Amino acid sequence: MKIAAAQLTCVPADLSANTERSAALAAEARAQGAELVVFPELTLTGYELDALAADPGLWLADAEDPRLDPLRSAGIAVAVNAALRTAGPLPALATLVYGADGSHVTTYAKQHLYGHEQGVFAAGGSPGRFTLGGIRFSLGVCYDNHFPEVTDSAAADGCRVHLASSLYGTGDGIRELATVYPGIADEHNLYVVVANHVGPAGRWTGCGRSAVWAPGGLPLAEADDRTASVVTADIGA
Numbered sequence: 001m002k003i004a005a006a007q008l009t010c011v012p013a014d015l016s017a018n019t020e021r022s023a024a025l026a027a028e029a030r031a032q033g034a035e036l037v038v039f040p041e042l043t044l045t046g047y048e049l050d051a052l053a054a055d056p057g058l059w060l061a062d063a064e065d066p067r068l069d070p071l072r073s074a075g076i077a078v079a080v081n082a083a084l085r086t087a088g089p090l091p092a093l094a095t096l097v098y099g100a101d102g103s104h105v106t107t108y109a110k111q112h113l114y115g116h117e118q119g120v121f122a123a124g125g126s127p128g129r130f131t132l133g134g135i136r137f138s139l140g141v142c143y144d145n146h147f148p149e150v151t152d153s154a155a156a157d158g159c160r161v162h163l164a165s166s167l168y169g170t171g172d173g174i175r176e177l178a179t180v181y182p183g184i185a186d187e188h189n190l191y192v193v194v195a196n197h198v199g200p201a202g203r204w205t206g207c208g209r210s211a212v213w214a215p216g217g218l219p220l221a222e223a224d225d226r227t228a229s230v231v232t233a234d235i236g237a
Helices: 015-031 049-054 066-072 115-119 142-146 148-156 172-188
Strands: 002-007 036-038 077-084 092-098 104-109 128-132 135-141 161-165 191-195 198-201 204-207 211-213 219-222 229-234
Touching: 002 015, 002 191, 002 211, 015 036, 015 066, 015 077, 015 229, 036 161, 036 191, 049 115, 066 077, 066 092, 077 104, 077 161, 092 135, 104 128, 104 135, 135 142, 135 148, 142 148, 142 161, 142 172, 148 172, 161 172, 172 191, 172 204, 172 211, 211 229, 219 229
Parallel strands: 002 036, 036 077, 135 161, 161 191
Antiparallel strands: 002 229, 077 092, 092 104, 128 135, 191 211, 198 204, 211 219
């Protein structure tokens, strides 16, 4: 199976524009032969925490929210991250996975909220797992991946590929991105796919470098630090 990691510069708090940008990248990934594409953290709004706290209209109502239709109809499986309404007063910071036919596969809510996210989102409590094309996948969102139990449990549960929707900025974020994820691939013998922002992202500047690593930590593909793009790599069963 070929998998793509997408990176983009989001339009602040514009769900419609970001969905269209994501759909275009999904189409590009599909044209390159990918069967699944992964997007960065808070793709649909950008990392705009103040706007998300102030305007519940920026939260997805549920997994069938029609505003996702352009992305769900791209003809490729997608893992896209957004604010998702919950039964409580705060949304989840969630990755929603859809099949190539647009059907909802699973939803994973970020468990380890980073600093200022804690007043904006409700933390999740369930592991993210799904199977596609006979391959078992796990999910993590940015800071989640700094907690060994997230990927320890994924490997123990028979996952072969770990997908991370993330935001790493210029500066220390470059080092973290280049250290944490190949380390996961090496320690757990997993393929690791990271989708990151590139350019302005809320209070940060995304450093790009979305990438795929093979088990053992060997880099298979890496995007640059300035271009909205997709990179693809073949994932073995």
